[in-house]
Amino acid sequence: MNHYAAWKNILIVFFxxxxxxxxxxxxxxxxxxxxxxxxxxxxxxxxxxxxxNDTLSDNEVDFKSISFENENILVRFSDSQSQLSSKAILKDxxxxxxxxxxxxxxxxxxxxxxxxxxxxxxxxDLRGGVHFLLEVDMEAVTKMAVDxxxxxxxxxxxxxxxxxxxxxxxxxxxVSFKSEEFKNEAKKVIKKDLPDLVIVDxxxxxxELGLEISASAQSAAKLSALKxxxxxxxxxxxxxxxxxxxxxxxxxxxxxVQLPGVQDTARAKEILGAVATIEFRMVDEKNDVQTxxxxxxxxxxxKIYKFKDGRPLLLKTNVITTGENIVDASSSxxxxxxxxxxxxxxxxxxxxxxxxxxxxxxxxMAVVFIENQVETAMExxxxxxxxxxxxxxxxxxxxxxxxxxxxxxxxxxSAREAxxxxxxxxxxxxxxxxxxxxxxxxxxxxGADNIQKGLISVLxxxxxxxxxxxxxxxxxxxxxxxxxxxxxITIISILSLIQATLTLPGIAGIVLTVGMAVDANVLIxxxxxxxxxxxxNIQKAISLGYEKALLTxxxxxxxxxxxxxxxxxxxxxxxxxxxxxxxIGIITSMFTAIIVSxxxxxxxxxxxxxxxxxx
Amino acid sequence: MNLRSLNIPVIDFVGKRKFALIFSAILxxxxxxxxxxxxxxxxxxxTGGTLIELGYEKTAxxxxxxxxxxxxxYEGANVQYFGSDTEVLIQLEPQATSSAKLSSSIxxxxxxxxxxxxxxxxxxxxxxxxxxDGGLAMLYAIIGILIYVAFRFExxxxxxSIAAIIHDVIITLGVFSILQxxxxxxxxxxxxxxxxxSLNDTIVVFDRIRENFLATRHVEPEPIVNEALNxxxxxxxxTSLTTxxxxxxxxxxxxxxxxxxxxxxxxxxIIGTYSSIYVASSMILALGISKEDMLPSEKEKKEIxxxx
Numbered sequence: 001m002n003h004y005a006a007w008k009n010i011l012i013v014f015f016x017x018x019x020x021x022x023x024x025x026x027x028x029x030x031x032x033x034x035x036x037x038x039x040x041x042x043x044x045x046x047x048x049x050x051x052x053n054d055t056l057s058d059n060e061v062d063f064k065s066i067s068f069e070n071e072n073i074l075v076r077f078s079d080s081q082s083q084l085s086s087k088a089i090l091k092d093x094x095x096x097x098x099x100x101x102x103x104x105x106x107x108x109x110x111x112x113x114x115x116x117x118x119x120x121x122x123x124x125d126l127r128g129g130v131h132f133l134l135e136v137d138m139e140a141v142t143k144m145a146v147d148x149x150x151x152x153x154x155x156x157x158x159x160x161x162x163x164x165x166x167x168x169x170x171x172x173x174x175v176s177f178k179s180e181e182f183k184n185e186a187k188k189v190i191k192k193d194l195p196d197l198v199i200v201d202x203x204x205x206x207x208e209l210g211l212e213i214s215a216s217a218q219s220a221a222k223l224s225a226l227k228x229x230x231x232x233x234x235x236x237x238x239x240x241x242x243x244x245x246x247x248x249x250x251x252x253x254x255x256x257v258q259l260p261g262v263q264d265t266a267r268a269k270e271i272l273g274a275v276a277t278i279e280f281r282m283v284d285e286k287n288d289v290q291t292x293x294x295x296x297x298x299x300x301x302x303k304i305y306k307f308k309d310g311r312p313l314l315l316k317t318n319v320i321t322t323g324e325n326i327v328d329a330s331s332s333x334x335x336x337x338x339x340x341x342x343x344x345x346x347x348x349x350x351x352x353x354x355x356x357x358x359x360x361x362x363x364x365m366a367v368v369f370i371e372n373q374v375e376t377a378m379e380x381x382x383x384x385x386x387x388x389x390x391x392x393x394x395x396x397x398x399x400x401x402x403x404x405x406x407x408x409x410x411x412x413x414s415a416r417e418a419x420x421x422x423x424x425x426x427x428x429x430x431x432x433x434x435x436x437x438x439x440x441x442x443x444x445x446x447g448a449d450n451i452q453k454g455l456i457s458v459l460x461x462x463x464x465x466x467x468x469x470x471x472x473x474x475x476x477x478x479x480x481x482x483x484x485x486x487x488x489i490t491i492i493s494i495l496s497l498i499q500a501t502l503t504l505p506g507i508a509g510i511v512l513t514v515g516m517a518v519d520a521n522v523l524i525x526x527x528x529x530x531x532x533x534x535x536x537n538i539q540k541a542i543s544l545g546y547e548k549a550l551l552t553x554x555x556x557x558x559x560x561x562x563x564x565x566x567x568x569x570x571x572x573x574x575x576x577x578x579x580x581x582x583x584i585g586i587i588t589s590m591f592t593a594i595i596v597s598x599x600x601x602x603x604x605x606x607x608x609x610x611x612x613x614x615x
Numbered sequence: 616m617n618l619r620s621l622n623i624p625v626i627d628f629v630g631k632r633k634f635a636l637i638f639s640a641i642l643x644x645x646x647x648x649x650x651x652x653x654x655x656x657x658x659x660x661x662t663g664g665t666l667i668e669l670g671y672e673k674t675a676x677x678x679x680x681x682x683x684x685x686x687x688x689y690e691g692a693n694v695q696y697f698g699s700d701t702e703v704l705i706q707l708e709p710q711a712t713s714s715a716k717l718s719s720s721i722x723x724x725x726x727x728x729x730x731x732x733x734x735x736x737x738x739x740x741x742x743x744x745x746x747x748d749g750g751l752a753m754l755y756a757i758i759g760i761l762i763y764v765a766f767r768f769e770x771x772x773x774x775x776s777i778a779a780i781i782h783d784v785i786i787t788l789g790v791f792s793i794l795q796x797x798x799x800x801x802x803x804x805x806x807x808x809x810x811x812x813s814l815n816d817t818i819v820v821f822d823r824i825r826e827n828f829l830a831t832r833h834v835e836p837e838p839i840v841n842e843a844l845n846x847x848x849x850x851x852x853x854t855s856l857t858t859x860x861x862x863x864x865x866x867x868x869x870x871x872x873x874x875x876x877x878x879x880x881x882x883x884x885i886i887g888t889y890s891s892i893y894v895a896s897s898m899i900l901a902l903g904i905s906k907e908d909m910l911p912s913e914k915e916k917k918e919i920x921x922x923x
Contacts, residue, residue, distance in 0.1 A: 436715035437738035461864030515858035563811035
């Protein structure tokens, strides 16, 4: 009685060994590191590694090692000063095909990482970083789609002069016709050429037709706007240089961006949310802007724009080229030590620039900076989106000679503004405005504090329970303590294996499972005590104690498990982190508190003649 | 079975359930009154708004910070020390136009060289969603538990455990309302954990009640319930004590961020322990539990056991 078969014991030891092995990586600390990865399709290779090695050696920077890890190049340092100076050096020497980012690299020995050992991944609240939730302005997407279809509809019906007038009403396109014949003809054309436009029920009058974009085309437009924005955000994050960023879709119109370890959060915010681009337009030299303002009549083909300081200027409505045609941009100081942005256009942009500069040599060309913003305001208790668009002339200069795809623009306020503009132009513009609707930033100092405090509270809480259990249940208490320790190791091991993110509420979940895991053992031990009183046979008491407590433990744990799984599925952020560790903890505690503790008790008391139990 | 000979104390819990009823009623009335009159002090997770935690090298002067914020015309700014007098917490209600840029401009305004420890911004729409999701999570958890307990035991047990849960949640919320402790997402998680914990306790007692019903020929429910409460008493107290030890460590050492989380759990565990002894069992007695009610579930169990 009370004897586990050898294979059972071996299996338990085997499991515990494996679990212990995968918990081990967490004991090793981490190195300060710089991670260099390729952008887009480019993967870093051995040549890059050698080059980086040479660059750092030439600059006499002290580094620990350089190696490939997870398809990135990782340079490890022993102090933060050489880490930071190396980042600056590498950022200057490497081209735009590389992302240079500060990182913390776990210093796990080769043999351990070779078998897949990884340390737990720490959440932003423990390592510091930024969490943004961005919402794409889908109304703007719909509006843009309506504009696009308006143009397409006009083009399609223009051929045979089928329509009298097309106007936009909200998200509807209303077409009026001269005769019913024309209307029927137009319906055929729309059905054939523009199948995404559907006739709105009840909108058809004798000489009028109301059209809207079909639901499927609308959602396709929204999805493509979302995907495009994710791509642009990824480019921008790459430009910022962040190791292990997370950029993913959440729901139909939101994007989560997590940037671990970002120091300058204000800049990250500026860059991510900016919907900025530039346009090049000719200055209308024939008309006077003051007359236009005084008379209130803007000449046809022109529009009034303003410089940042408020000076007005008449610009032609025809756009020469826009930010869309920019393939590269970099900021620098020009010969007068003014911040400037050097621009490279694609071929169609270059051609149009060449034509314009040839034609208008000696005239002025203006660069207009356009920024779209969307903010949520509360009006009578309802959240309303407020959109605003700023269009500032950043410079208007005389064309001195012809040029095509390479030139410089000046007139920026500061070097910071020039760097940001160059970055935004490089990374591409967002296809629809976004708004940051949630931000959670944890500074590095608070992250470190949180780790330390979390660790101390786990250790102290754990120690208190150990002392209490040993005092109350003596030998059995010690067995429970061993089971509890193994439970803690098991939780850490599983968290490391599945690479679940550990957060501060997650630590709280672990602390709570420590308290609750003891419960299973308490239930068993109390039951054994009871059985000993009613049944003199000690071996039988142990066996019955485990047996009878089992059902109770299962019932109690399953109900808690239901609660924690619900938390996991419906909760967000902190709740999820808590639910993950609680769920894992409940399951592992069943293994350690029932099976492992039984195995140990069996080894101590099983098959022997026991006079008295130390319980 | 003679409990005294087993060294188990015999306390007449069931006989005292009228006192417990009055005690619970008072707690519930006070809690509901406070929740109705002054409500909960919701944190920015639910109301939306901006929160900034700053670290200063020396003792921070709150007056200077307040006056700077007032000059810049930020509405409803609450400035206080957080943990120590070198750390400052600034909370702002949602402004006329809410945007994530607000925190950046405040930090810039307060000057250089301040350690930005934490910034949280929750847009008004998000706050609303979090409130709804939180409420839903609570509802689903309760429904899931109700189904499981009704399936494993009997509907009266399910009602008894739900009564205990609602009792615990209302009183824990009541304490948060009376003391005006901030209620944020982590506290909501704690309340949900309290549900799990309180239930755990209740199930252990119920399990014993069922076992005792089946083991004896007595039909009177009161002595059987009382016996079960006494048999599980030492386990109930031991588990509550170990859990409380750990929670106290978390409360005192876990830092400010985790403080109200641990506080909610401490209150919840104490109330939960009390309710699993008095509320849940009183409820099933009031609903009229009897030996016959136990039999079908046992039959089902045998059927399940008999399957290959």
